[in-house]
Amino acid sequence: MTTNDIYLEFHVPDFKVTKDFYIKLGFSVVWEREPEGWKGYVVMEMNGNVLCFWGGNVEIYTHPYFKRFPKDTPPGFGTEIVLSVADVASYYEKVKAFAKISEPLELRPWGLKDFRIIDPFGYYLRISEPHDIRDKRFLVA
Helix, strand or coil: CCCCCCCCCEEECCCHHHHHHHHCCCCEEEEEEECCCCCEEEEEEEEEEHHHHHECCHHHHHHHHHHHCCCCCCCCHHHHHEEEEECCHHHHHCCCCCCCCCCEEEEEECCCEEEEECCCCCCCCEEECCCCCCCHHHHHC
């Protein structure tokens, strides 16, 4: 059983597109409730990385908080989703065949290899080597 103290929930207008993309990344559906008004939800997991998706339909645009922003505001503006994978180089070769690469795989100044992609709805994902986030060696140089 996987439990978390924090859950990330992303508002998306289409579960099929979302699931197709994240399944290609290696995620699997933990559970799903088909969209019905405000009640759609999908939980996906890959190697301990858990992502939740709400909506699955146009209801996301009527959310009391998010509807205040211009419609052309990219989803997740100002947010970077970081996923850890064991073999980032092999994973990059797999992912670049279908994902929009924002930044290619490279060794970063803080000593880790990563690459960045954009999901079908504009969310920005960094795919990184596993590391202990508390290790100060990985502070931005």
